[in-house]
Amino acid sequence: MSSNALETELTRRRLLQFLGALGITSVSGATLAGLEATIREARAQAAPGSVMPKLQAMSPNWPDMIEIWRQATRDYAELGLEVEVQQGTLDTWVAQVVGEHKLPHLVSMSWGGAPDRMDPDFFLNEILNSKRAVKGGLNYGHYMNPAYDEVANAQRVEVDEAKRRQLVMEAQAISAKDNPLMVLFHRDIIQAYNKAKFGGVTPIIGNGIGFPYAPLSYLGLEALTPRKVVKITSIYDIASLNPFLTPEVYNSSVLRQIYATFVTRDKDANIMPWSLESWTLVDPTTMDLTLRPGQTFHDGKPVTVEDVKFTFDYILKWKFPALARVVDSVKSAEITGDNTVRLKLNQPYAAFVPNVLGFAFIAPKHVWEQVPGNSGLASPADWPNDQPVGSGPWKYVEWRKGEYLNLAAHKEFFMPPKLDGLVLLPVPAIENQIGMMERGEADLFGWTMDVTQGKRLGQNPDIEIVQTPTHGMHEIRFNLAMAPMDNPALRLALQHATDRKKYLDIIFSGAGTLANNTMITPVLKQWSNPDVPNPEPSIDKARQVLKDAGFTWDGNGKLKLPS
Amino acid sequence: MMFWRYAGRRLVQTVVTLFLLLTIMFVMFRLIPGDPTTMLLGTGELPPEAQQQLRAAWGLDRPMWEQYLSYLANLARGDLGLSLYFRRPVMEIVLPMLGNTLILMAPILVIALAVGIWAGAYLGWHRGERVEQIGSLIALLPRALPIFWIAILLLMLFSYRLGWFPIGGMREQFFYPETWIQALPGYDLVMHLTLPVIAGAIYFISDPLMITRTAMLEVRGEDYMQFARAQGLSNRRLRQIARRNAFLPVLTYIAIMVGFALGGQVLLEYVFSWPGMGRLMVNSVAQRDYPVAQATFFLMAAVVIVLNFIVDLLYGWLDPRIVYD
Numbered sequence: 006m007s008s009n010a011l012e013t014e015l016t017r018r019r020l021l022q023f024l025g026a027l028g029i030t031s032v033s034g035a036t037l038a039g040l041e042a043t044i045r046e047a048r049a050q051a052a053p054g055s056v057m058p059k060l061q062a063m064s065p066n067w068p069d070m071i072e073i074w075r076q077a078t079r080d081y082a083e084l085g086l087e088v089e090v091q092q093g094t095l096d097t098w099v100a101q102v103v104g105e106h107k108l109p110h111l112v113s114m115s116w117g118g119a120p121d122r123m124d125p126d127f128f129l130n131e132i133l134n135s136k137r138a139v140k141g142g143l144n145y146g147h148y149m150n151p152a153y154d155e156v157a158n159a160q161r162v163e164v165d166e167a168k169r170r171q172l173v174m175e176a177q178a179i180s181a182k183d184n185p186l187m188v189l190f191h192r193d194i195i196q197a198y199n200k201a202k203f204g205g206v207t208p209i210i211g212n213g214i215g216f217p218y219a220p221l222s223y224l225g226l227e228a229l230t231p232r233k234v235v236k237i238t239s240i241y242d243i244a245s246l247n248p249f250l251t252p253e254v255y256n257s258s259v260l261r262q263i264y265a266t267f268v269t270r271d272k273d274a275n276i277m278p279w280s281l282e283s284w285t286l287v288d289p290t291t292m293d294l295t296l297r298p299g300q301t302f303h304d305g306k307p308v309t310v311e312d313v314k315f316t317f318d319y320i321l322k323w324k325f326p327a328l329a330r331v332v333d334s335v336k337s338a339e340i341t342g343d344n345t346v347r348l349k350l351n352q353p354y355a356a357f358v359p360n361v362l363g364f365a366f367i368a369p370k371h372v373w374e375q376v377p378g379n380s381g382l383a384s385p386a387d388w389p390n391d392q393p394v395g396s397g398p399w400k401y402v403e404w405r406k407g408e409y410l411n412l413a414a415h416k417e418f419f420m421p422p423k424l425d426g427l428v429l430l431p432v433p434a435i436e437n438q439i440g441m442m443e444r445g446e447a448d449l450f451g452w453t454m455d456v457t458q459g460k461r462l463g464q465n466p467d468i469e470i471v472q473t474p475t476h477g478m479h480e481i482r483f484n485l486a487m488a489p490m491d492n493p494a495l496r497l498a499l500q501h502a503t504d505r506k507k508y509l510d511i512i513f514s515g516a517g518t519l520a521n522n523t524m525i526t527p528v529l530k531q532w533s534n535p536d537v538p539n540p541e542p543s544i545d546k547a548r549q550v551l552k553d554a555g556f557t558w559d560g561n562g563k564l565k566l567p568s
Numbered sequence: 569m570m571f572w573r574y575a576g577r578r579l580v581q582t583v584v585t586l587f588l589l590l591t592i593m594f595v596m597f598r599l600i601p602g603d604p605t606t607m608l609l610g611t612g613e614l615p616p617e618a619q620q621q622l623r624a625a626w627g628l629d630r631p632m633w634e635q636y637l638s639y640l641a642n643l644a645r646g647d648l649g650l651s652l653y654f655r656r657p658v659m660e661i662v663l664p665m666l667g668n669t670l671i672l673m674a675p676i677l678v679i680a681l682a683v684g685i686w687a688g689a690y691l692g693w694h695r696g697e698r699v700e701q702i703g704s705l706i707a708l709l710p711r712a713l714p715i716f717w718i719a720i721l722l723l724m725l726f727s728y729r730l731g732w733f734p735i736g737g738m739r740e741q742f743f744y745p746e747t748w749i750q751a752l753p754g755y756d757l758v759m760h761l762t763l764p765v766i767a768g769a770i771y772f773i774s775d776p777l778m779i780t781r782t783a784m785l786e787v788r789g790e791d792y793m794q795f796a797r798a799q800g801l802s803n804r805r806l807r808q809i810a811r812r813n814a815f816l817p818v819l820t821y822i823a824i825m826v827g828f829a830l831g832g833q834v835l836l837e838y839v840f841s842w843p844g845m846g847r848l849m850v851n852s853v854a855q856r857d858y859p860v861a862q863a864t865f866f867l868m869a870a871v872v873i874v875l876n877f878i879v880d881l882l883y884g885w886l887d888p889r890i891v892y893d
Contacts (some may be wrong), residue, residue: 096854099610100602119613141609141616244654252613326618326625333615383625387655406664407843408738432736432841440728440735 040101043091047109050488054568056559059087061109066092070113072512080502083544085564106145110490111481118211118477119254120218123274124356125173125532128524129157133180147486148185162353164289169355174534177523181537184496188520189479190509193472195459195516197442197450201467202230210274213473215451217258219270220398226424233425237451238438242407242431247390248366252327264366264395268358276359280367289353294346301417302369303400313346314338315370325386331365369394398422442468456514474518474528494554500540501547575881582877589869593862594636603628604652604856626652649859658863669844673829676768684776685818689811692784711774719767719839726763733763736841764840779821783814816887823879827872
């Protein structure tokens with residue numbers, strides 16, 4: 006090789022090195038450029054009386070979302086309306102839409118059934134309250150209605166349950182009239198377990214049989230073979246063993262198997278006592294907690310009111326972002342008796358019991374009072390907590406990142422697990438999880454699959470498929486801050502043009518609950534407003550609505566804006 | 569002395585490249601919108617106010633140049649920082665995954681290189697013969713197939729259908745040997761390793777094979793080969809000479825291949841649920857875990873660059889005709 010050729014070779018190689026180093030970021034770059042163009046396109050507005058500009062939509066690149074848009078674009082085309090869909094990975098979607106509120110006309114998303122979303126406050130306030138129309142808030146559709154805000158805020162501080170229910174119904178009625186979003190359906194959770202090896206499986210609303218959201222789902226499990234340890238799959242691994250660190254749902258749910266919360270939910274989603282024996286609202290901002298006697302931490306030390314007070318003081322002192330709801334709502338905690346603690350709240354909070362007492366946990370004082378000590382850490386949230394000590398039904402044994410988390414039964418728990426242990430296996434590919442179920446390498450499918458996968462897996466005589474309704478939802482959000490989506494007639498017409506039943510049947514083989522025109526699933530009967538059904542699916546009705554609002558069509562059937 | 573001047577110059581170049589790389593990594597990851605706190609927003613569990621607080625705590629609200637300077641300063645002290653997602657030192661996250669990836673990739677590389685170079689030299693030597701025509705075609709086949717496809721096929725056949733090998737992962741939890749074969753040390757790991765290694769080896773074999781073959785073809789026509797043949801050297805000896813001369817481009821390729829191997833193979837690891845670097849890289853980018861993302865990408869690129877540096881120095885020793893100026 007001549008020195009010239011060598012030079013060429015070196016240049017080429019350097020270029021290769023460069024490209025290799027940028028491999029993944031350049032892909033993201035392309036997606037981003039696409040998103041930017043989508044928004045530019047969406048901002049280009051048409052003059053009154055001219056043909057409607059193409060509606061731009063943004064969606065995560067999940068198969069079910071893509072399929073929803075495939076159906077929707079076809080339906081909307083019948084109105085003479087063109088929709089162009091841009092897909093992105095979930096992380097770019099979140100950064101753009103939630104983080105920056107940079108979105109085009111339409112955006113689609115699905116919300117999982119996290120336990121705190123059982124309470125109507127999450128969907129009513131986080132998604133539609135105008136105070137959440139700031140960057141980072143979930144009201145990225147910029148729905149602003151003072152009348153709605155008033156009712157949504159009022160239900161949040163109304164501690165009388167009957168009165169609150171009235172307000173929750175009213176809030177749903179107001180938003181249903183304004184159509185700031187289209188709620189499509191609440192997809193069922195489809196899971197599986199090995200019935201030859203395990204029994205006592207109890208499906209729980211919103212949790213099914215295998216998500217770790219609700220601790221009850223693992224407590225009833227019984228082994229039918231000598232192996233008393235159940236292996237559960239999940240697509241995620243946890244990030245940390247520190248319960249103060251992350252607000253991420255999966256991680257905190259798993260840690261709440263180790264760190265018992267104050268209350269929890271039973272299989273019908275009713276609140277049930279857990280570490281607490283009872284609680285009483287003395288007045289709207291004072292609550293007495295009575296600790297269940299006889300509990301112990303995993304290191305054998307008793308759980309006392311000292312630990313309860315310490316936990317609240319600790320959270321208030323360090324203001325852990327992961328426990329923001331506690332920090333926002335609790336003012337102070339005082340010991341009032343051998344087994345009682347009195348909490349003072351900043352303001353009345355109707356969802357306090359499920360969403361604060363159901364999320365906060367008891368931390369052992371004797372462990373955490375020494376953290377961070379002189380470790381040089383900025384916050385106890387940075388403490389690795391390699392040997393977590395909690396008082397929950399399962400105690401920590403071993404965590405091997407990316408491979409498994411091994412937990413053992415805490416037999417002294419007041420409702421002791423019937424098994425000896427559980428192993429959580431992070432398996433990123435659903436197909437592998439199904440394969441592991443089929444081969445007996447896993448006993449419980451801890452994620453959700455679709456109906457066809459369930460049917461196939463169900464042919465195995467050892468496998469039982471379980472389908473559970475959830476409060477999670479699929480939606481298409483309108484960007485009300487961008488013309489022409491600010492036109493209520495157009496939004497109503499799109500509602501009419503969307504045949505939810507058809508979508509649910511095609512995409513999920515009908516496995517789900519059709520939504521009302523509200524984010525709260527009809528399955529949660531006490532909260533869902535049955536009087537706000539979705540506008541009837543009918544292209545004719547949709548056309549009529551548009552016609553009445555002054556929209557016209559050109560010779561080619563294209564929709565024209567009102568002049 | 570020419571060599572030392574050349575080596576010095578290449579060393580400086582290498583260091584500058586590494587430094588530029590660091591900088592580009594730093595900038596590139598921050599060009600993607602969002603940060604780790606934004607990712608948490610998506611779950612709705614972190615209100616925007618708490619997000620601000622987290623950003624301040626993690627130093628993400630400081631100007632970029634300030635973050636860059638403190639990153640360099642920490643790096644100079646050998647401190648790669650805390651993973652934003654795990655809140656643990658970066659090396660603590662990266663090293664176990666690197667180990668897992670090496671367990672997976674080392675056999676793949678050894679098999680692919682050994683078989684690939686041997687077969688490539690053989691085919692190149694037998695240019696124009698039937699074995700070369702058919703062999704080259706077969707050799708090109710795996711290159712045209714995506715690695716995940718090969719992997720899925722193997723999984724379907726040997727795991728799902730025949731049930732010979734586990735579906736995925738690296739170890740089985742609570743593995744109790746039932747026969748003496750299963751009681752052999754490392755049995756469980758080998759069972760988990762077999763399919764991904766076969767898939768990787770099939771996929772990786774084409775490149776060294778085709779490069780060796782082409783290099784062999786070129787060398788075969790060189791004057792010195794004619795001369796050697798005219799001298800009446802044995803066929804075996806001729807092949808030896810040709811092989812040695814054909815090795816240079818292969819060596820360059822090996823340097824690049826090893827670098828990418830260290831980065832793990834995302835798709836391979838995904839299909840077989842292997843807990844390695846590839847998965848870590850993708851996840852750390854998706855989670856905007858800058859310190860981990862930077863460390864993993866840098867590690868991979870640095871291996872390529874350093875190995876190339878070494879290969880460049882080796883060139884002169886392997887091929888005395890190369891003149892350093």
